[in-house]
Amino acid sequence: MAPYDDWNKYDNEEDEELQDDSFFDAKKDVILVCIDCSSSMLQVRDDPENEGEKTSHLFAALNTAMQLQKRKVITGPNDSFGIFLFNTSRKADSSRTQVSELKQNTFLYQPPGPISAPTIQQLIELLNGGPEGLLEEFPPSNQVPLADVFTGCNWVIRDGAPKTATKRVFLITDEDNPHPGRGSEQMITAAKNVFDDLLKLGVMVEPFFIQTDDKTFNVNQFYSSVMQHTPLDDEDEDGGLNEAVSIARIEDLLAQMKFREITKRALFSVPFELAKGLTIGVKGYGLVTEQKKGEYKYFVDLGDRLEPAVIKTTLLDEDRQAEIDKSTYVYGMAAVGANTSTNDDDIEEEGIAPTKIVKPGQRPFYTPEEMKSFRTLGLEPGFKLLGFKPRKELKFEDNVKHSLFIYPDENTYSGSKRTFTALLKSMAKKKVIALALGLVRRNATPTIYAVLPQEEDREEMEPGGFHIIPMPFADDIRSAPVEEGFIASDELKDAARQWINKMTIKSGYVPDSYPNPALAYHYEQLEASAFQEPYDADEFEDLTEPNVDMIHKKAGPLLKQWKLDLLDDHSATYVSPITGSxxxxxxxxxxxxxxxxxxxxxxxxxxxxxxxx
Amino acid sequence: MPAERAGYTVTMFLVDVSKSMGAIRSVPLPPGPNGEERSAKMTHLQHALQYVKFKIQTMIYEGRKTDQCGITIFGTEGTDNQINAANGGYEHVTEYIPIAQPTAVTLKKLDQLEPSDDYGDPIDAIIVGVESQNKYLGKKTWTRKVVLVTDGEGPIELEDWEATAQKMNELNIGFTVVGVDFDDEDYGYIQKEKLHIKRVNEEFLVKEFVPAINGAIAGNLDRVIEQVSLPDVKLSRSTLMKSVLRIGDVDARAEEAMEILIKTSKCTAFSRPKAFKKFAYRPKTAEELEAEQRAMEANENFEKTVTFAQLKARTEYFIDLRAHKEEEEEDIKVEENEDEDERRSLDKVEKEQLIKGFKYGTSYVPCPEGQFQRLPTKQGIDLIGFIPEKKFRREFSMGEIQYIWGNPDNASAQCALSSMVQAMYEKGVLAVARWVTADGRDPKMGIMSPALFEQVHCLLWAPMPFADDVRKYTFPSLTELTNKKGETLTEHPYLPTEEQLEAMDEFVDAMDLMVAGDKDEEGNRAEWFDPRDSYNPSFHRLKQAMFHCAIVADLDTNPLPPPNPELLKYFNPPRKMVKKAQGAIDNCVKVLNVKHVPKMAKVARKDGHSHAQDDDDEPLLLDRKPSTSKPSQAQSQVKIEPKPASIPADDGSETEDSDTEMLLDKVEPPRKPNVLPTPARSLSPSSNRNDNDDDDNAMDVDPQRDFGRLIGRSYPLNDFKDNLKRGDLVSKAVEDMCVVIKEIVLAPFASRRSKEMLECMTELRDVCLKEDEIDAWNAFLPDIKSKCLHSTPGNKEFWSEVQGTGRPLGLISDKEAKECGGSSEITEAEATKFLK
Structure with missing residues (x-):
């Protein structure tokens, strides 16, 4: 791993595009998990996953919350997390000073705050008590008006969340009709009003409704009126009941939450010109991006605690030891060779800053604006369609970077959605890709993208939209260093085909099957250290290793045969190098x-x- | 040409500076800003030097110590060369710049060259050049190149050249002749009225001398310049890396498992431009200024200079103890300069004192090595299985592609890989594999695709995402819309109609790139765009810029020429195709009817990047504005009117301080005390924002703009002004402004914004008067009066403030209207009475 200094440097000089992402990382995420503790949630059942074990909905929900916190350590270490319970008669500890007096029968188990080892450990301890333990810890109460639950969320978030953060409430309940019978209208109105207040404060509510075989969850009973289901005027992120409401079995809760654990944030919002006079708005998202291990940080041991060091990198004129203000930078070629005064090599060795000396009034360097215009060639952010090609023209090898995903943005151009959808349908039908010139941000570089249509697949939760794949430039394509070699005979090929036949994975490549082992190994050790627990490396399971038992069971003998054939094969035709190639x-x-x-x-x-x- | 070893080359440039090189020619320049043709007058020599300088710039740019050149000129009046010094002869040949790695000085010296009044023999120059090259290199096996640049108008000794040619062949010299105005049929250039001597010389050089030297070539200067100024794609080959492809358990069940020895190399690799260095102007110290002054006094020709210093990064480490101090000093908060405050609380720490560690949320975990124990891995590629080709998701491809070859030294390995590749190809499958580049390195997942060349088979590797690399976001369906009742809609502005779908189909067909390229010999149109012909525009533009500033002293008088058109060739769809498709395009424009939604509040960001709008932006669809009388689907779902936020503890206290206290619990007090936020804008510091001041905050504040409205409740005045600045939609802006003012004035806690509202009204009235919206104002004012006075709760205080302001906020009278070219039914007397 590169030492921190190098890392910094890379960021500064090599790829100014990268700096941009920090903007998004800097935006914090706050999640308040709000869990129903009614008696049905607390009911102890057999765990379908682990035989002989017991579970309850609350137990599973808290367990999921714990898993989510652990995941957040990796995906959003600066985010805040809290747990809020309702329908429980558990009283707040008098010792804890809660700024706002909470409504009756609600309980703030974990106030929103940065994720920390002790809070996770505390939760783990609670879970160690099993589902029965939870019954004692959080005895159920009467149904709390949902309005009070939302009001509680409101106060808790107001007290505990940084104002610039994205704030979300994950509501977990199995009760689809909390206020049946008389007065339900009023309850709905009250709940709706508070819900709207939450929206106004920028708090989004993401419901996770739990259903079982015995008890299905009907959104229309209550919730659709409260969290007004308005797919038409809601631009997927402005709140409201989320389009794809999660109604799932409790076992799937974690999987469902994975869809929402990271706040959906657009990387860019730009116009897409299909032709002169026909421009729509699109937003871009990164759906595949390499998740890296966090870099190590520097700390100072103050005896009683570690304090993180603040790293400041400044540019200076070494001769004068003077820090230079960023606004005065100008850009040019390395001064070596450009120095007209003396021999440059000597100067370098003495460690004196290389200089360029010109007459007064002369300007030998570029301004930052000029640099930007060289980079972008004067393009403004946006995409421009160049035309269409058959899908097969997008070659396997035409790749240098990960793809992005675009989705229409009706807010910048009205009519974007219908136009985008028409284009998507047409391209999918005709099996074509588009080529487009694109500049995704103001300091990015113009790139030709292959635009690959993806039709919506509800089963697989695949949204409709376009993947945009950066094409390599001629400059990025390397020549093949090997020009000739032995070509196997048909017999040998057939032998190979035999074992290949036995090793087919029909589902295709499913990333979920392959968690990054290096990342997991790192974080498991980090977690053990943070929890001050020993780490047993032998227990680590690397799911990316080939399943050799299966390979040998299915294809072992065929592999053996292929090997034997290879040894016996005299027919391999060697194509001798042709001179003048x-x-x-x-x-x-x-x-x-x-x-x-x-x-x-x-x-x-x-x-x-x-x-x- | 075969990729050659970079560097380790000495190139001799032999430049003709004879009298005839001083002839003036007109050289076409890139078209001017309006497409006009432009040209420059220059001498043959200057033109020829462009080529030489370009070659040398490339060397400077690459910066290889082993890529050197020397410059010998001939046709000089005097003589200065080694052979002449030793043995005489070889006159009019001057060794101008000795062999070395070129620098900007080299280019500068070339610029100083002038045509002479004499002539020199190119063959003499060749002999001098080859000799000094040979002397310089001695027994070294570097690549030797000689480039002769001449117009061939001077006398050449046409006898005994064979010995020279033979010597050059012995030394294996790459020889190139670049001729000024030499005939070139391929290029389509034949010089009319060619001098006899030139015809003879040209004939000799091109038809006799060059063919006698192995691999030598000759070319016309214009053509060569055209070629060299094309973006240059370096054909680099990647190093072959040793590895092994494992199938099955090679340790415990070896007889049933396979290890194929392989080599891997890069197939694509993203090229980044060389980084520019940062410089800054270096102010002169007092001593320097004094020295300069003295020098000027002593020598009136003394020229002042300006120095720019190259900057170097310095990293320093501090610890910030402020967080803890704050707690202690909370009560004694002193107004302080922020910088000073920072300096005081930051303690510098030496790097040696630092410990590496990781953060686990708020917990810190020391880890002196900078990493935990690494996953024990073994070098090689492990085969996991095969997937059907059609299940391959192209968009998962995460990065650069690699070649995987059977080890070229191992026939059996090649055969084994070849048999696998062929079988995979036949069956239509791709392989899933796990790659570890070296023992202990982190594994990567990938897909391998079979590639069958004519003479060799290999696999191509594309990296695939791990579970951790995939982000799952939800997006609303594009095709299935449901209304509030849960019914599926078939018609909606978001859904394309049959007509729209057909128009799009036609458009897609018309924009087919497969027949949009140039015609081949048989007249068939080829496809348009090939990555192998596409130059990275940024890369080459930055390189050109770097070249340029390395050789010019002043960018203002000598600016960077425009980019090579070759860089921009894929910036627009092929013109012919678009022309043909115009009908389909026009139809799409018509039936799809996409409208730009004007941006409302300017949310300028300091970094100037075009980030996505904040996610809490209210949707705004002007084509369905709720104020029109036509009800529409969407309109029925316009968000409900704002109501007092249900924030507890409203004890009716209207004093500013207590409200602030209560509402903004943990929020810093507003910076500007005159305007205090209402609940509707609880976190915003101020409304008197100037554009540069609070932009960052603006991002976090919901503009509180209702569906379809131009004016929000957060910054109505700004929104209003912004809209008017753009000039469009004045009536709509005025209409919305009236509504927003009413809403704010009648909302709770309105007194805190009354001053702001008066400002809004002043602005609104002014605009109404000038933009002929007088009726709107005269309707608005009675309305707000009656609402203030007669509705509950109303806002009597506000109305009395309006009254207090008097006529400047009264009805617009006929007299006032007339002055501005409008009309009003209100008399001056009525207007005055209205306010009483």
Whole structure:
């Protein structure tokens, strides 16, 4: 792993695009998990997953909350987390000073705050008591008016959440009709009003409704009126009952939460010009991005505690030891070789800052604005459609970076959704991709993107939209260093086919099956350290390792046969190097048929290349 | 050409500076800003030097110590070369710049070259150049190149050249002749009225001398310059890395498992431009200024200079003890300069005192090595299984592609891999595998695809995401919309109609790139766009900029020329295709009817990046504004009117201080005391924002703009002004402003914003008067009067404030209206009476 200093430097100099992301990282996320503790939630049942074990909905919900906190350590270490319970007669400890007096039968188990080892451990301890323990800890009460629950959330968040944070309430309940019978209208109105207040404060409520075989959850009983289900005027993020409400079995709660654990944040919002006069708005999201281990930080041991060190990197004129204000930077080529005064090598060795000396009034360097214009070539952020090609023209090897996902933004151009959808349907039907020129941010570089349609798949929770895949430039394509080799005979190929037949994974590549082992190993050790528990490396399971038992069971003998065939194979045809295959070397830019490119005027082009000396 | 070892080259440039090189020619320049043709007058020599300088710039840019050059000129009046010094002869040949790594000085010296009044023999120059190159390199096996640049108009000794050619072949010299106005049929250039001597010389150089030297080439200067100024794509090959492909349990069940020796190399690798260095102007010290002054007094020709210093990064470490101090000093808060405050509380720490560690939420875990025990892994690629090709999700491909080859030194490995590749290809499957690049390195997941070249088979590797790398977000369905009752809708502005779908189908067909490229020999149109022809525009533009500033002293008088058109060739769809598709495009524009929604509150960000709007932006669809009389689906769902936020403890106290105290519990007190926030804007510090001041806060404040409205309740005045600045939608802005003022005035705690509201009204009245919205004002004022006085709770105080302001906020009378070119039915007397 690169030491911290290098890391910094890379960020500063090599890729100014990267800096942009910090903006998003800096925005904190606050999640308040709000759990129903009614008697049905507390009811102890057999655990379907682990035989002989007991569970309850509350137990599972708290367990999920704990898992979520652990995950947040990785995905959002600066985020805040809290747990709020309702329908419980548990009283607040008098010792704890709660700023706002909470409503009756609600209990703030864990005030929103940064995730920390002790709070997670406390929760783990609570869970160690089992579902029966929870019954004692949080005895159920009468049904609290939902309005009071929301009011409680409101106060708790107001007291405990930083104002700039994104604030969300994860509501977990199995009761689809908390206020039946008379007066329900008033209860709905009251709850709706408080819910609207939450929205106004920028708090989103994400419900997780639990249903079982015996007890289904009907949103229309109560909740659809309270969290007004308004898919038409709600632009997926402005609140309201979320489009895809989670109604699931308790076992799936964690999986459901994974869809929402990270606040959906657009990376960019730009116009997409399909043609002159036809521009729509789109927002871009990163659906696949490498999750890295957190970098180590520097700390100072103050005896009683560790204090993180603040790192300040400044640029200075070494000769003068003077810090230079960022606004005065200008940009140019390394001064080595540009220094007209003396021999540069000597200067370098003496450790004196290289300089460039010009006459007064002359400007030898570029301004930051000029640098930006070189980078963007004057383009404004946005996409411009260039045309369409058959899907198969998007080659496996045309890849350098991860893809992004775009979805229409009706707020910038009305009519974006219908136009986007029409384009999506048409492209999917015709099996084509589009090519588009794009600049995703003001300091990004113009890139050609392949625009790949994805139709909605409700089963798989795959949204409709376009994946945009950055195409490599000629500059990014490396030539093949191996030009000839042994080609296996048909017999050998058939032998290989035998064992390949036995090793097919029908579902395709499903990322969920492959958690990053290095990341998991790192965080398990970090967690053990933070919890001050010993870590047993032997218990670690790497799910990315091949299932060799299965391979041998299914394909072992066939592999053996293939190996034997390989040993016996005398028919392998060696294609001897053809002299004068220079042309291939010349153009061996990539794996496609080289000839096609050179069909037209190959020789003249060749000659011209050589003229470059 | 075959990728050659970079560097380890000495190039001799032999430049003709004879009299004839001083002839003036007109050289076309890139078109001007309005597309006008432009050209520059320059000498043949200057033109020729462009080529030489370009080659040298490239060397400077690459900055290789082993890429060197020397410059010999011929046709000089005098003579200065080693052979002449030793043996005489070889006159008019001057060794101008000795062999070395070129620098900006080299370029500067080239600029100083002038055509002479004499002539020199290129063959003499070749011999001098080859000799000094040979002397310099001795027994070194570097690449030797000689480039001759001449117009061929001087006398050449046409005898005995064979020995020279032979010597050059012995030394394996790469020889290039670049001729000024040499005929080039391929290029389509034949010089008319060619001098006889030039015809003879050209014939000799191109048809006799060059063919006698192995691999030598000759070319026309214009053509060569055209070629070299094209973006240059370096064909680099990647190093082959040793690895092994494992199938099954190679340790315990070896006879049933397979290990194929492989080599891997990069297939794509993102090229980044070289980083620019940062510089800053270095102010002169007092001593320097004094020294300069003295020098000027002593020598009146003394030229002042300005120095720019290259900057270097310095990293320092501090600990911030402020957080803890704050608790102790809370009561004694002194107004302090923030900088000073910071300096006081930051203690510098030396790097040696620091301990590495990780954060686990708020807990800190020391970890002196900077990492925990690493996952024990073994180098190699482990095969996991095969997936059907059609299940491959192209968008999962996370990064650069790698080649996987059977080890080129091992026939059996090649055969084994080849058999696998062929079988995979035949069956239509891709392989899933786990790659560890070296023992102990973190594993990566990937998909391997079979690639069958004519003479070799290999696999291509694309990295795939781990579970941790995939973000699952939910998005509303694009095709299924349900209304409040849970019914599925089939018609809605968000859903494309049949007509719209058809228009789009036509558009997609019309914009087919497969037949939009250039015609081939048979007249068939080729496809348009090939990554192998696409230059990274930023990369080459930055490189060009770097070249340029390395050689010019002043960018104002000598600005960077425009980018090579080659860089921009994929910036627009092919013109011919668009022309043909115009009908389909026009139809799409018509039936899809997309409208830009004007941006409301300017939320300028300091960093100037175009980030996504904040997620709490209210939707705003102007085409369905609720004020129109036509009810629509969406309109029925317009958000309910704002109501007093149900914040507890309203004891009716209206004093500003207590309200603030109560509502803004933990929020810092507003910076500007004159305007205090209402609940509707509880976290905003101030409404008298100037644009540069509080922009950052603006991001966090909901503009409180209702569905379809231009004016929000948070910053009505700003919204209003912004809209008017853009000039569109004045009536709508006025209409909305009236509504918003009423809402705020009649809301609880309105007294805190009454001053602001008066400002709003003043502005509104002014606009109404000037923009001929007089009726709107004259309707608004009675309305708000009656609401203030007669509704419950109303706001009598506010109305009396309006009255107090008097006529400037009264009805607009006919007299006033006339002055501004409008009309009003209200008389001056009525207007005055109205306020009583």
């Amino acid at each position: 220079k042309r291939k070397a010349d153009a061996a830019v990539d794996v496609r048929d080289v000839m096609s490119k050179f069909k037209a005027g190959a020789l003249s082009k060749f000659k011209v290349d050589e003229l470059k000396v």
